[in-house]
Amino acid sequence: MISHRDNNTQRIAALDERAEALKLKRGMGIADARAMHPSIDVVEADAEADRRLLEGLADWCDRYTPLVAIDGEDGLFLDVTGCTHLFGGERAMQDEILTRFFQQGFDVRAGLASTPGAAWAAARFHGDRIVAGGEEEALLAPLPLSALRIAPETRAGLESVGLRTAGAVMAAPRAPLARRFGSTLLLRLDQALGRLDEAVSPRLPVAPLSVERHLAEPVMLTDDIERLVSRLAIALRTDLERRGEGARTLALLLFRVDGAVSRIAVGTSRPMREPRLIQRLFHERLTALEQSIDAGFGFDLVRLSVLSVAAFDLAQGDLTGDTADDDADIALFADRVRARLGEAAVLKPVIVESHLPERAVKAVPFAEAPQRRAPAAGRAAPPRTAPPMTVYPPERPVRLFRSPEPIEVPATEIPEGPPMNFRWRRALYRVARAEGPERIAAEWWRQLPGEEEAPTRDYYRIEDSEGRRYWLYRQGLYSSAAQAAPPRWFMHGVFA
């Protein structure tokens, strides 16, 4: 028996058959139940775990249809339109689902109908029924009002005026019903009877394309999975070619025999349809995930879905057959590295209009960076992303630290001048020569109202006694005010 807290009272949230046989009911107080049967076993409800379990089941149901939605706390909607013939008809499909759930240890009720409302009622009030199109009214008429998916208050109101079954509500005139009980009641009724369309919103975006293979013998080895991926990708290519598209995001779904589903996604930086390349991407991903995928007793269904597509530019190869497309090579390389090491594995610097050194260059993942186009003959040169050449560009280091490192400066020759020596990472450096300062102020247009203005920085190029060149800055200015904090020094980069 499971309890939950409701209005500061422990009440029964769910109970098993043996507890039901003891005449305990849902919603009863735990104290009352204990008084009746002191030996009952009570467990605290865990809504989070219930939710996880339901999502796991929804994942598993993906094998029947891509359109799976979660309904409340204890239901699943499966939109099986166009899927039933794959499993040998409606009856066979429902039987298979029920059998499989039963084998996994779940007590499941199912209903199949042309409308979500009718299927909901069939599942909850019949348990195992298939409602043919047009029979919704006959199904609903004898059922109690709760089959209509309406709020308890509405239900109580209807019952108080003597409408106790769905059939009675259907027979009553509509206008007074709408006036008294609101439009939701009629909406639900119309939806259940198929007069209005009801959309079931799937919990996962539906893949535009997917191919799958049911396996009589479950596979366990990574090599077998890769071989299957390549076969599925070959099947996928025809569809992609017909649509004139290439895949940008691909997902591989591995349905384990015992119901667990592994979802493995790879992204590509340019549309792709070549099966060999798709297989290589998944090869990297599977290698990286080798430790975290548990094959258990094997996978009996493997599905390859294309989650997002983009237009595929056809490039004409020359007669020798080798199209040396360096950009494509690099894109594939970046994708493979990304598949193995994550989104930020290959980065590309992008110049940002800013004079703060750390903001001026942003490192973005390769797939999101603007694509470089090789200048073809007769086409204008691509717009340069490089900063415009100025007559005297400011000296910038070749390496920049991710965050400026604080250094100790014991003394400067003049207060606002460069340091004479400094201590960085515990080593003392003697300054031989210095250039500067280059003053870089904070970007006031980016600061939020009310925020204190960040102190300005005075940058110096420093050469130490051994010839190494550094980029230091002093944050803030020396001030005569006693309470002002002394400026701090930072190491921001190194020059060549």
Added chain:
Amino acid sequence: MAISAVARETVFALRRQIAKIEGTLPERLQAPAGSAAGAIPGKVRSGFPSGIAEKQISPHTAKSDMTILRHGLAVASADAFLHTGIDRLDTALGGGLPKAALSEIHGLETRDAGAVAGFALSLVSLILKEKQGLPILWVGTAEIFHEAGLPYAMGLHALFGIEPEQLLFSEAPKLLDALWIAEEAARMTAFAAVVLEIRGSPRLLDLTATRRLHARARNAGRPLLLLRQAGEADPTAAPVRLIVSAAPSASRETVAGPLAGSIGRPAFKVDIGKSRTALPGQFTLEWNPDEHAFAERTENSVAVVPASGRGADPAPAPGSVLAFPALASPASGDQPSRQQHPAHRSPRRAG
């Protein structure tokens, strides 16, 4: 013959052993017998850059006409080398830096990372002169990027002419991943160069790993620069190892002469740590960011004495023993006369 046959046999045996370790075909070492065309041009093996030139390695004691010719099985074309533009360095490296190979660039301490990166990037810049527009890939472990900083696109553009869109960098969480990325990138011809940066002397980066990298770079015909910060000179398959540290830069040149106290072009001190043509040597190179070319520093910028007036002869490194008088410095104490002394070269305050 000054070198005895026994000594030569020993050298042959050692070379064979080295070749075996490095996975290359053994070279032949022979005394010149009138004609120097002893190479076998038929068995060119992907342009492996060995034994391009005859090298005069006669010791002081031998007669000056005594030379030993080195012949690799491959007759490397001149195209196989990246010419640094410094004749003395090119000669010492046997023609230049091999283009299709793994080359090691060492920094003795992590704080030299700026100089090492700068030198590597100047080599990349020289490569890009021939391969316009191709991107370069910089692979590093998270550790080194944290310790030494990330390559900064603004500085790269200003100094080396590398456009930001040409640069890709990849930060690998672990060394194993970095090696994997570098191996995958080294086999591609789409990159002008691949730079792999690693800190310390990890055990993973052993002879086998470097041989794999080297073989891939050789097959793809692209240079792979292995930067090792604060590393020791472990045995690797790279034919060339250069040890780079920072050198004090010269002052900025103005119309009115050098500007005292200013910091001019980047300068590097380059030691040849290992080379096929094994001539140890030290060079002070200066990078010209306007022309993207190296220039050798002929004067010691922090020397108190005026520079030698003899042109390209370098100042000797203090304490180093140079084996070959032909490449060595002029005799010390060779002070130029007042007329030879350029007017703008005034003695500078020691740093």
